[in-house]
Amino acid sequence: MDNYIKDRKVDSNEWMPFTGLEDGDSLPTGDIYVPIEEWLNARETLLTRNGRLGVALRNTDDPAIIKDDLDRLDLVVLEFPKMADGRAFTQARLLRERYGFKGEIRATGDVLYDQLFYMQRCGINGFELRDDQNAxxxxxxxxxxxVTYQPASDEELPLWRRQK
Structure with missing residues (x-):
């Protein structure tokens, strides 16, 4: 994908979404991410495969649902269905600040230039830009x-408490 940014660099997206694991199916190779329902239903099976593993959350999902699994995951995908819906900003902050997730947090959906700075402040470091955006x-x-005033994932102290 040529509209992908990771860690402030245009990058290639090596992750593939995967759904529909049925009993007896062979597990895909490579780096995959699965919807949260798939993770909850087939966690142990998915953990037996080779390759990195991620989970996709809808913006209505509570990240606490995966907090005990974060050390097994390399990627958490967050959904931004429209620009005016900021619930995934909160999910990202919870993943980074409350649950200590160190892997990639990726924004997908309606990801626009105007939001990137704020998404990064919340702990997101992977961005699948909307098709009309240029990486x-x-x-x-x-x-x-x-200059930022408020504390966030990228700065613990508010501006007034930062001394030089």
Whole structure:
């Protein structure tokens, strides 16, 4: 995918979504992520395969549902169904700050230039941009603001408590 940014660089997306694991199916190789329902129904089977593993959450899912599994996961995919729906921002902060997730948190869906800086502040480090967005151009979004006031995943202290 040429509209993918990871860790503030245009990158290739090596992860594949996977659904529909039935009894007796062979497990796919490579790096896959599964919907949360698939994870909850086939967790132990999925953990026996080779390759990295991730889980996709809807923006209505509570990240606490996977908190005990985060050390087994390399990726958590968060859904941004429309620009005006910010629930996945909260999910990202919970994953990073409350549950200590160190892997990739990826934003998918209606991911736009205007949101990238704020998504990064919440702990998101992978971005599947909407098709009409340009990844190379979008890299500028991360440096548009140089001063932040509130604490977030990328800065523990508010501006007034930071002393130089």
């Amino acid at each position: 190379s151009h979008s890299l500028r979004a991360f440096d548009e603001m140089t």
